[in-house]
Amino acid sequence: MSEPVKLYVYDLSQGMARSMSRQLTGKQIDGIWHTSVVVFGQEFYFGQGIMTSVPGTTQHGNPLEVVDIGETFLPLEVVIEYIDSLRLVYTAEKYHLLDFNCNTFSNDLCQFLCGKTIPGHITDLPAEFLNTPFGQSILPMIENMFGQSKLTINNNGNAAAQQPSAEAASLLQGISSAATSAALTTVNPVQIANTAAAVDGFISTYKAVIVFFTSASCPPCRVIKPDFENLIREKNGSSEQIKILGVIMDTSMAPDAAKYGIRATPTFQLFLNGQKYSEFKGANYAELKSQVDILLFEAFPPHPHRKILLRAIVDQPNVPILYSIPGKWDMIYAKLNAFLKKESITLDTDQKAVLDQSKSFLEKKDTTLNMDYWKSLVDLLLQKLAVDQLFPLFDIYRSLLISKVVSDDYVKDPSQIATILEIASKIEAPAKATWLMVLRIACNIFANTTLSTTQFTSNLATSYRSQLTQLLVSSLLAPDSQIRQAAASLAYNCSTCIAIERLEKEKGTFSGMAEQEDDDWEVELSSAVMDALIKETDEEIIHRLLAAIGKFLFLAPQDTSSVADLLSALDINNVIEEKKMSKVINASKVLGLGRDICELTKQQQS
Helix, strand or coil, X not given: CCXXXXXEEEECCCCHHHHHHHHHHCCCCCCCEEEEXXXXXXXXXXXXXXXXXXXXXXXXXXXXXXXXXXXXXXXXXXXXXXXHHCCCCCCHXXXXXXCECHHHXXXXXXXXXXXXXXXXXXXXXXXXXXXXXXXXXXXXXXXXXXXXXXXXXXXXXCCXXXXXXXXXXXXXXXXXXXXXXXXXXXXXXXXXXXXXXXXXXXHHHCCEEEEEEXXXXXXXXXXXXXXXXXXXXXXXXXXXXXCCEEEEEECCCCCCHHHHCCCCCCEEEEEECCEEEEEEECCCHHHHHHHHHHXXXXXXXXXXXXXXXXXXXHCCCCCCCCCCCCCCXXXXXXXXXXXXXXXXXXXXXXXXXXXXXXXXXXXXXXXXXXXXXXXXXXXXXXXXXXXXXXXXHHHHHHHHHCCHHHHHHHHHCCHHHHHHHHHHHHCCCCCHHHHHHHXXXXXXXXXXXXXXXXXXXXXXXXXXXXXXXHHXXXXXXXXXXXXXXXHHHHHHHHHHHHHHHHHHHHHCCCCCCCCCCCHHHHHHHHHHHHHHXXXXXXXXXXXXXXXXXXXXXCCCCCCCCCHXXXXXXXXXXXXXXXXXXXXXXXXXXXXXXXXXXXXXXXXXXX
């Protein structure tokens, strides 16, 4: 599904630019533009760092204009991940009214979401403004506030001109304050409420709430208050999401506090899902902590799997299996060139240059790679070379994908990767070397979280998950053990994506819009892995297959997941027992995984 992307446009001068610009600058300037990007029901903008608000509720009021930028097919979790990656770049300290402002951020975000820039009259305004006598005169004031501008006209960074008027200085000060001011990005887990309406608002908004009713004449209240605040902050930890909200209401200051029937202070009332859960009186910290723990347990009960001792599955690292060992590049490039010569394929100057550049890039002699030329060269060779001649090209390709610079470029358009994945699954028995390299390319997709989750494991209609799945299913039963091992690694990587998402949800740090699990896909993969497991005799491959099954099972949604039922129907416990009895599996790490999987399937059936 797609999501609309809107640009909200505000005037930082509150209309003053429109009325005063011709008088001050000699030309009409309709506004000093501030912009923000609205997507997934949230408004993102740059001020005191990157900020987020409910659309239209920022300190700038209602937008003067809403521009339809287009639509994005990226899921919310990927968008949030990208925005979080920009937080070290877009800091309050780096804000510059002319060079690095809210519009710079909006432009970057719109290009990531839709591949489109914001309107030019907004991004061009600083240069247009400085190209006036008034702009040149006020530039020293701007640079005094924000540092030297990249748009400085004179070599020394300041324009010699008349001193700006007090009216102009006041206007600039107002614009600067409006541009850089913003609300805090995170909600304080302890809030003050002076009205019953405010308390009711908190209770209806948050899953778990504890209200501390105090009064100015209550000494025990003053004693317990710091402990109350510290406890609430401790229980929320470093999570950006509020697990339990603490609310403090001074009954002597709130005219409608009688609504809650408070007869003595301190009194604590606890609420779960908008309903009163419990109440107790007195400044007893042990009772306070106990009540908070009980409320959190009810609000966020641990997954039943957490009650089982699962050492092997829990200890599995949540990192993908990558094929990152460098190849013998002289031999690999020589082999590719030999195939080109054999097929009478002559590369032009640009194609030769980018092929040489890719080798220098892999050998760490060059830090750049012309991706447009590289993709064009790959497209040409995919057409010209026979399938069994592609393996040296694919060996180069899988190593390039490890680089974030390269893989980030494929995030924008991964269709070429999808074409490569189809090569091995469409041909009944491709040459081993080519088949193996295609699988290693598929595994290395997971070096870039955005690329793998957005384009190859997402259930969005625009993703290439079907190509990845078909490759995996067709490779797990290959006659060659190296190919089966690479396929088992790919299954493990898919399961790791799922495992990471479940752990983030459990911790309350998952930033996705909704449940992203796709039970049908997990069942399809689990079924294919089970078919392979039944026939497999190589212990290392069995280890990877069991690790994947363990991740498909662990922390699976209790009400919606069918994986455990499928595995029980396929009698996985008996399959594992037969592997043990026949001595196919002997290593403790493999035996441990088998034991944990049997425990999980038993728990699901009970």
